[in-house]
Amino acid sequence: MSTARLALRQVRYENKSFWRNPAAAYFTFAFPIVFLVIFNLLFGNARLTLPGGHIVKQSTFYVAAIVAFSVITASFTNLAMNVVFAREQGVLKRKRGTPMPPLAYLSGKILHSGVIALLLVAIIMVFGKAFYGVSLAGNRIPAFLASLAIGALSFSAMGLAITTVVPNADAAPAVVNAVILPLLFISDIFIPLTTAPKWLSTVGNIFPVRHFAEAMHQVFNPFAPGSGFQGKDLLVMGIWGLGSLLVAAKFFRWEPTR
Numbered sequence: 145m146s147t148a149r150l151a152l153r154q155v156r157y158e159n160k161s162f163w164r165n166p167a168a169a170y171f172t173f174a175f176p177i178v179f180l181v182i183f184n185l186l187f188g189n190a191r192l193t194l195p196g197g198h199i200v201k202q203s204t205f206y207v208a209a210i211v212a213f214s215v216i217t218a219s220f221t222n223l224a225m226n227v228v229f230a231r232e233q234g235v236l237k238r239k240r241g242t243p244m245p246p247l248a249y250l251s252g253k254i255l256h257s258g259v260i261a262l263l264l265v266a267i268i269m270v271f272g273k274a275f276y277g278v279s280l281a282g283n284r285i286p287a288f289l290a291s292l293a294i295g296a297l298s299f300s301a302m303g304l305a306i307t308t309v310v311p312n313a314d315a316a317p318a319v320v321n322a323v324i325l326p327l328l329f330i331s332d333i334f335i336p337l338t339t340a341p342k343w344l345s346t347v348g349n350i351f352p353v354r355h356f357a358e359a360m361h362q363v364f365n366p367f368a369p370g371s372g373f374q375g376k377d378l379l380v381m382g383i384w385g386l387g388s389l390l391v392a393a394k395f396f397r398w399e400p401t402r
Contacts, residue, residue, distance in 0.1 A: 154252020176214040207272035208364035214264035223257045223303035232313040240398040254300040284363040287372035291359040298385025305388035308395040332357040352384040
């Protein structure tokens with residue numbers, strides 16, 4: 145059987161395993177919606193001045209931001225924790241000893257995280273349209289899909305890379321959240337940074353979270369010219385993804401630390 149077919153079989157297995165844990169599935173889908181509702185209740189009717197002087201409701205900002213947050217949650221946070229838990233339970237070691245190619249197994253996990261990310265994005269889009277009147281222009285759909293794909297793949301690679309520094313399953317939530325939560329606050333996800341100090345924006349621009357958020361904000365910005373493609377932001381995400389893939393390829397561990 146080819147590696148591609150084995151990867152698809154692994155996706156089916158991961159999907160069954162995911163939905164057989166209803167509590168984990170519930171919180172995976174509930175958190176982005178809860179954040180979207182809370183932020184819009186608090187700030188949704190406020191006005192946000194965009195570059196160029198255009199003014200929109202902050203609900204437009206938060207729909208785009210929570211779309212990015214959903215992809216990061218599925219592709220980075222959940223994937224990293226899932227892989228660490230599987231390693232500590234000995235699942236990775238057993239898989240490594242089977243005829244299944246390692247690429248097929250890890251590709252299956254990454255593809256499944258992408259499926260979950262797409263479901264989350266679809267829910268947020270429907271929710272944003274129904275309750276906040278935020279929609280995506282037709283000519284922005286190619287840029288939107290390209291940004292989602294590059295973001296999901298890049299953050300999946302980063303999720304695998306971060307597992308190389310997580311010592312055990314108990315430390316996984318602390319390490320992963322310690323890495324991602326500060327970046328979410330300084331990267332136009334939870335808080336608009338239009339009035340933030342310049343140094344904070346400079347720090348945020350180093351990391352891929354800010355660039356993913358900017359790519360999403362651009363496609364949802366009704367006043368932005370063009371098709372919404374943000375070449376620089378996509379390039380930075382791609383570089384981070386490629387670098388993370390190289391780190392994972394060199395240092396990824398299949399066995400738990402003794």
